[in-house]
Amino acid sequence: xxxxxxxxxxxxxxxxxxxxxxxxxxxxxxxxxxxxxxxxxxxxxxxxxxxxxxxxxxxxxxxxxxxxxxxxxxxxxxxxxxxxxxxxxxxxxxxxxxxxxxxxxxxxxxxxxxxxxxxxxxxxxxxxxxxxxxxxxxxxxxxxxxxxxxxxxxxxxxxxxxxxxxxxxxxxxxxxxxxxxxxxxxxxxxxxxxxxxxxxxxxxxxxxxxxxxxxxxxxxxxxxxxxxxxxxxxxxxxxxxxxxxxxxxxxxxxxxxxxxxxxxxxxxxxxxxxxxxxxxxxxxxx
Ligand SMILES: [Zn+2]
Numbered sequence: 089x090x091x092x093x094x095x096x097x098x099x100x101x102x103x104x105x106x107x108x109x110x111x112x113x114x115x116x117x118x119x120x121x122x123x124x125x126x127x128x129x130x131x132x133x134x135x136x137x138x139x140x141x142x143x144x145x146x147x148x149x150x151x152x153x154x155x156x157x158x159x160x161x162x163x164x165x166x167x168x169x170x171x172x173x174x175x176x177x178x179x180x181x182x183x184x185x186x187x188x189x190x191x192x193x194x195x196x197x198x199x200x201x202x203x204x205x206x207x208x209x210x211x212x213x214x215x216x217x218x219x220x221x222x223x224x225x226x227x228x229x230x231x232x233x234x235x236x237x238x239x240x241x242x243x244x245x246x247x248x249x250x251x252x253x254x255x256x257x258x259x260x261x262x263x264x265x266x267x268x269x270x271x272x273x274x275x276x277x278x279x280x281x282x283x284x285x286x287x288x289x290x291x292x293x294x295x296x297x298x299x300x301x302x303x304x305x306x307x308x309x310x311x312x313x314x315x316x317x318x319x320x321x322x323x324x325x326x327x328x329x330x331x332x333x334x335x336x337x338x339x340x341x342x343x344x345x346x347x348x349x350x351x352x353x354x355x356x357x358x359x360x361x362x363x364x365x366x367x368x369x370x371x372x373x374x
Contacts, residue, residue, distance in 0.1 A: 112223045114288050117280075121224050122231040123243065125190070129170065130247035132189035132221070135262055136174065140195065144179040152177045154359065155196055158207060161296035162214045163192060166222055184313060187266055188217035190226055201360035203309050208293065208302035208355040215289030215296075220266060223288060225281045230264040237261060279326045283334050290335055290342045297351035300342035304332050305356075309363060 110119050146152045159175040171192030183197040194214065204210045220226065230243075237243065237257045246253050246261055253261075266277060277285070286303065294300040307328045326334070 110224055112284060112288075113219075114291050115284050117284065119224065119228050120231065121227045122234060123227040123240070125170070125224070125227070127240065127243050127247065128224070128227050128230075129172070129191035131243060131261060131265070132191035132193050133172065134247055134249070135189055135265060135267065136191075136193035136195075139262075139267060140176055140178075143176075143195075146177040146179050146198075149177075151198065151201065154207060154210065155194075158210050158214055158296075159194060161298075162211060162218055162292050165292050165295045166192075166218050168192060168222060186213050186217050188214070188221045189265055189267075190221045190224075192218070192221065194218070202363040203313055204306070204360060205309060205363065206302070206356045206359050208298040209306045209309070211293040211296055211298040211355070212289055212300075212303045212306050215292035216285045217289070218292060219285040219288035220277065220281065223281075223284055225277055225285070226265040228281075229277075230261065233260055233264060282326055283331070286331055286335055287338050290338060291345060294342040294345040295349050297346070297349045298355050299350070300335075300339060300346055302356060303335050307331050307335075312363060 110121050111117070112119060155175045155177050159173065163171070163173045173192040174194065176195045178195055178197045180197045181199045183199040184203060186194070186196040186200055188194045194217065196210070196214075200213070201210075204213060230237075234240070234242075237246075237253075237260050242253065242257055243261070246258065290300045290303045293303065311328050
């Protein structure tokens with residue numbers, strides 16, 4: 089985008105009172121976000137239904153029930169009164185992935201369950217994905233790409249009908265939301281966003297009553313499956329060693345939260361055994 093166009097766009101949005109400086113929860117990082125959250129929630133809602141329409145979603149069963157249980161706890165802690173929380177378990181053993189769209193639209197693939205291994209692992213990953221939404225990471229990235237999709241008008245069209253947008257523009261939006269691999273546009277979250285989502289995710293899980301140490305154990309297990317097949321587009325991610333070091337730094341704070349809120353029973357008891365160490369799986373949570 090040229091400087092003149094960027095200035096005009098920002099000026100127009102400022103005139104509408106839409107430019108907001110947000111503060112990210114826990115880390116306190118300030119971010120400039122041009123897109124109102126109401127629009128992002130609308131984009132999340134339409135992206136959710138269009139993405140799920142081509143997947144096999146489990147409507148019942150033990151895995152589904154556990155997802156809803158963990159979802160209830162994480163969503164309570166995330167404290168987003170305007171979110172329309174939804175939790176879908178996608179029956180796809182080949183995909184090691186999970187995501188949360190703005191508005192609280194969450195999906196887990198059955199392929200990730202052996203890596204999560206237990207309820208606390210699921211809570212950390214859900215916290216991490218939820219943090220991408222509540223810390224406005226998609227909106228921050230989309231703010232940089234507004235003109236590519238025709239500005240706010242493009243977003244509004246997308247909201248009205250997820251299919252009523254040219255495929256390339258649709259791909260740009262989904263890419264910014266972290267669904268890029270599904271649609272061919274590869275737009276990984278930055279190292280800053282990933283580290284931030286790890287910290288917030290661990291805090292959410294701890295406050296929901298799950299032991300924060302499980303976040304580090306989870307990345308250890310992720311190492312076991314991912315070392316042989318980390319996709320190239322994840323190359324900008326922090327290494328798992330860096331992620332663990334970052335989590336350890338915040339661990340004392342998380343531990344305090346956990347001590348205040350810990351649940352009865354052992355949430356690290358193995359629920360999903362059978363972690364495979366061979367390659368051949370695609371994706372992983374971003
Ligand atoms: Zn992530």
